[in-house]
Amino acid sequence: MAFKTLYTYRSNLKNRILPAFQHMSIKEIKPLHIVDFLDKLEKENSRGDKKSGGLSSGTIEIDHRILKNIFKRAVEWRIINRNPVSDVKKPKVTSKEIIPYDEVEVNQMLKALQREPFHWRILITLALTTGLRRSEILGLEWKHVDLSTGVIEVRQTMVHALKGEVIVKQPKTKKSVRKVALPSSVLEELREYHTYRTQERHDIRNAWRGGLWLFLFSHPDGQPFHHEAPYQWFRNFILKNKLRYIRFHDLRHTSATILINRGVHAKIISERLGHGSITTTMNIYGHALRTADQAAADKFESLFNINKAQGQ
Template sequence: MWQRAIARPPEKMTFSSFVDEWREKYARSELGYKTLENYLIQINNRLIPEFGHLRMDQIKPLHIVTFLKELQEEGNRQDGVDGKLSSATIQYIHRVLKNILKRAVVWKVIKTSPMEGIKKPKVDQVEMGVYDETEAHMLLLALETEPLMWRVMIKLALTTGLRRGELLGLEWKHIELGDGFGTIDVCQSLNHVKDIGYLIKEPKTKKSIRKVSIPSSLIPELRTLKKQSNKARIQAEELWKEGQHFFVFSATNGKPLYPAMVNKWWPSFIERHNLKYIRFHDLRYTSATLLINKGGHAKIISERLGHSNISTTMNVYGHTLRSADQEAAKHFNSLFDPNQHKKA
């Protein structure tokens, strides 16, 4: 790069050329595999078509502001679905572009970033899809006709609030099944990266490494699934592809399930049983909401979910917590009701 720069100043590089340098000299070593994969999706689909032909010194704040504004208009989705891009996606594109231009400043390709002074796009608060207690009960009834592996996965998602990656990264050595009790050590998460395969890493934050109690009613099914898994492992013999790991949720050869398999199975299951549609991740929200409505302490719920701090729990579930608090206050009404204190 710098030899070429002798003939052509760095700021004369096109955005597309600089992205190549950014990817090889920074992103591959500094970003996680999954993060880089997601960055490259937005770079190739959005940023290169918009800025790729421009020299680095030609990219101006107004150009970026106009680009972000246009992303908010109808018809900018690229998945064949009608409607607008989500505000979260637009904010993510802003984040990727800011990262690249910041590196250009550090490497003195440009003096200042054209992103300076441009506000980060706001993310509209999307109402969470959750099941109430009745709908959760309907879900459990529907699961009774499903294969044991899927039945256990969904029940764990509902009752523990584990993230999808945490569930898929779960190994039998992480589950303790005692007499009438059970716990899960949440210490790793699984992602799948194109051209690399699955990756196991620590969960999102230090607080995400946690121990979560399992409802006693789930213990028998977990024991049965473990027996089935052990039997499948023995029968597979040399076809078993995993010697180091023994995943709770796996294919017949021991390989962990692809996250895409969960994303495909879940909506199909919802449709087959005519249940209200929520995302798989919304089972995590449902778990927290059911606990809140049952009077669960916010700190305990925060620890079960693996939030970095309790303020995260309050921000995400603030409305539900306030509603539960208002219901709790109603219990004091009887204290002020004279009819409740009349002597017989």
């Protein structure tokens, strides 16, 4: 089982499943208890955090899967005769429509970022301009950045960073290992940021705790950020500046749609995002690509209108 999946399963068990069922023996749990548990997850204040509303359908489906696997093993071990989750309909996963920022909203965000700490400003700017995944950004080391040419090489991802435990892995697919070019203005900012981090590391001297890691984004002492830190910081940043709410991952979608609207070919976008194939890109951004294609077709109208006017 992949580390991220195992982490998610353990978290769900600790925070929701065990508190709900720990007062019962496994033989006492019936399908009705499972149904009641899943229904409560959809309701207000079931999240366990400050955000309103119930859990997403995807998270509820994961809890259903965990329970089914637990009881399946109990049947195999002959602790119980029948899996109660088998009689409970699998929750339907509904995908929310992703509406990335348009260029006006991006400008508003970039303006607000100027008032934020240097490292967060650069991190969000890179997420927007490169389309890198959160784990890819956190896994970046300075050896992966060519400050002369402005090219970032994605060669590893940070899967987990918590309490001194750092797990860095190679990307899942060959396509995810890639080179991504930076805009010249972003490259200039990155050079300044490199100078800033170098001085910061020099000043800290023996207090350095990053070991051999030289991550672009870390605490001043070199220890990497918690793997969920970008999500949490970006959410607070959005709320503080009264910007339209999008997820951190939606910066990746924003990056792609801006390139589409600027007429960049889908194959280039696919390579920048590290998709396994251009088909993946077409499936995710099909609507945006069709809209851009129609806009391209409409550009011919002016030519035909000129010819019609001259023929009259």
